[in-house]
Amino acid sequence: MKQQVTITVNGTTHTSEVEPRLLLVHYLRDVLDLTGTHVGCDTSQCGACTVHMNGDAVKSCTILAVQADGAEITTIEGLAKDGELHPIQEGFWEMHGLQCGFCTPGMIMTSVNLLKNNPHPTEAEIRHGLEGNLCRCTGYQNIVKAVQYAADKMNAEPAAAGDD
């Protein structure tokens, strides 16, 4: 039996009939056509599907769409505001924090959350904070630099640190 859900995604409210077993990531990708959120595993290890739910980073392959009923979701498509990249996105570009780009949306969403919870992370804290996201291309070195770049920028301009 399908169930009705009302979910606000990137500021737009959607009401849909979904199967109770539909994963949030498939809701985003296949119902709303927001394909920036990726599926990289089926055991919640890789973090490619990370989005924000009510301001916290979650792995959208581990949440049912019906559990997100009434929630506010931000995906990678909703991170840049008015055409301006979020400092984390900018950091990934500046520091060559991506190669194939498949893990990148999830990596960016986790990094935003990491800096929200810890605006002045050490390198070790960044590495620890990203343990739930896997990247096979970069060896993580430039991802760490990207997060450091964003932290510096956001600390210099507190206004840019606005939450989603």
Next chain:
Amino acid sequence: MAVSSPFGSSIKRREDPRLITGAGHYTDDVRLPGMLTMSILRSPHAHARITNIDTSTAKAMPGVVAIYTGADLVDLVAPVPCAWQPKDSDIKVPEYRPLAVDTVRYVGDGVAAVVAEDMYTARDAAAAIDVTYETLPAVVKQLDAMEAGAPQLYENVPNNVAFHFHLGGGDVDAAFQNADLTFKQRIVNQRLIPNAMETRGAVASYQRGSNELTLWSTTQNPHIVRFLMSLCTNIPETNIRVLSQDVGGGFGSKIPMYAGEMIASVVSKELLRPIKWIEDRSENYVATTHGRDHVDDVEVAAMSDGRVVGLKVTAYANMGAYLSTAAPGVPTWLFSVMLGGTYDIRNVSSDVYGVLTNTTPTDAYRGAGRPEATYIIERVMDLVARKLNLDPLEVRRKNFIQPADFPYSIASGAIAYDSGDYEKTLNRAIEMVDYTALRKEQEEARANGRFFGIGFSTYIEVCGLAPSAAAGAMGFGGGLYESAVVRVHPTAKVTVLTGINPQGQGEGTTFAQLVSDELGVPVEDVEIVWGDTDRVPMGWGTYGSRSTAVGGSALVYAARNVRDKMMKIGAHLLEVSPEEVVFENGNVHVKGAPDQVKSFAEVALAAYTAWNMPEGVTPGLEETYFFDPVSNTFPFGAHVCVVEIDKDSGKADVRRYVAVDDVGNVINPMIVDGQLHGGIAQGLAQAVLETAVYDDNGQLLSGTMMDYAIPKASSFPNYELDRTVTPCPFNPMGLKGVGEAGTIASTPAIMNAIIDALSPLGVEHFDMPASPQRLWQFVHEQKGN
């Protein structure tokens, strides 16, 4: 606007704006009207006869459109092809049906394909198919499979040996007879699972009327897919368009032709509906090729001063249950030619046995054959040092090929190294780590009972996979040249079509830098196009660190031909002869008179309006170039790894990692460094984290990301990089390629460090993975003794 030469500058990637905003376009992002989803039911047994397949329950489920079994496909599609069959190897290629017909031979062998209106239904229906199996004895390890009485995978492949390959040169027997020191060592290079972050998948759409197949495929080589798909399906090559847009990592695992895209294509032709098939990760672990999996018996002959005079290797390569597309080339040619490494060893012989087992087929994985060879020779250098009580650096120096020796023909004569200065990279690395101080630190650590080790790897690799004549001689079923089209538009923008197909290596940026450099146009005005067989001329794809050395060269030559034509047109417009003009910053001007000039835009427009062309010059401004280099390229370097093994946890902690690489000239240092970072991490991960584990029945125990240890952000520290530059003489840019260097170099560097750390316990060799569990167990067993 002219720009200063962009060659050598770390400009930001032009690929990134779409990828960081969620606007990338990977295969699973393809959406077509009327598209169906396909799910493949795979064998849960490593070896079994299929006695019955009952699809009735599945077929009756709402939303299920069709179900195909192996028998249904026999007339629709040929077996999965093996396209690299080394000559003189007595190779036997077993029939690899896209879906098994009577017998399954590994966990993951396809059994049935379900097509349904959506993915959830397709998977439910696949689970509802009732297959009756009669299980057969399975064999998992290559040495077991060769033994008398072992389960046989195929009647016509005795002892499961699919091929035997030999390469050798010099007088190996004499070298062993005359040596001061001879010894044997078995070295295992364990099986790995590539784990590109994007699993494999395809979308096939066959159009009625035009009889055209459009196939979106996450591949490293779309033209090879088109070529083989045409041969396997009898759809004419003219009617197949393969598209490959953003590819989420490959590492070799997206070179082969796979059953999935073959089935999707013929099913789309049958049903006249678009078919999407995307692996889930568990499926990827069993259905996408694995890498490495060698057992190597190594025999070494050395003189008392440390010179290695003879090397004899017998390699047993586990090929899995079938021979994948390029698989036989990996442990044969790509392995055997690199066994001598950077060392002048005149007597080298290798015998390679390709063995079939009830496991997922293996094929190329980052480095493909070269990491296995490099691991052997770099371990050999340390073993010789240990046995003769010499410093491993001294042994390396004693054996290095010297700069004056290039081009250097290896013992077998099969290839010749281009250029190199191995001592220079090593010296720089030693300076960076402060070797003397490090050894002192080690002495102090050892005095305190700590396990502290220093390891070296002074590697070389063969890259820029080419030329085509060599490919033919090696039994590769294709060419290895590369194509490029450089098209200047009437508005002076430039489109470049390239036959390579990146998966994150950044050629959308570096190739634009090359064209900008040649034509004097801004990087932003150059569009690089790949991954569309309808637009791009035949090319062979991205693997073997060949894209820039071969594909980049093709576009440089095409751009130079464009430039020559622009000089002819420009000179004509300036009413002088072509010899009287120069091409500078994109403009054509009279020599010594920069004010008598025709701009890039003026010449481009003139070429297309063609109102006033010089005699014998055709309209338009577009050049195609097929580049086939005379030889490979040979990047090299010196990597140093410092580890400390934590006695309580068994973890080999990387304290420092210094890499000095020589990849020739560098177009974009930021991108080259990024390739090295990722490569080093992958190589280190083989040494201390990753391993594919099968039980004796052929069940893959490390079959999810929960069970297979992929490195995380906290696994390794920052790498300290530097470079020397020895230009390659075989391409116009003088570059060598960098995609695999890090992976090839880092595995032996860290293993030599770990074994050095364990040497107070009398350890000379330790097999990978040196995981915390295995190291802890070993150290504690030693203590117990």
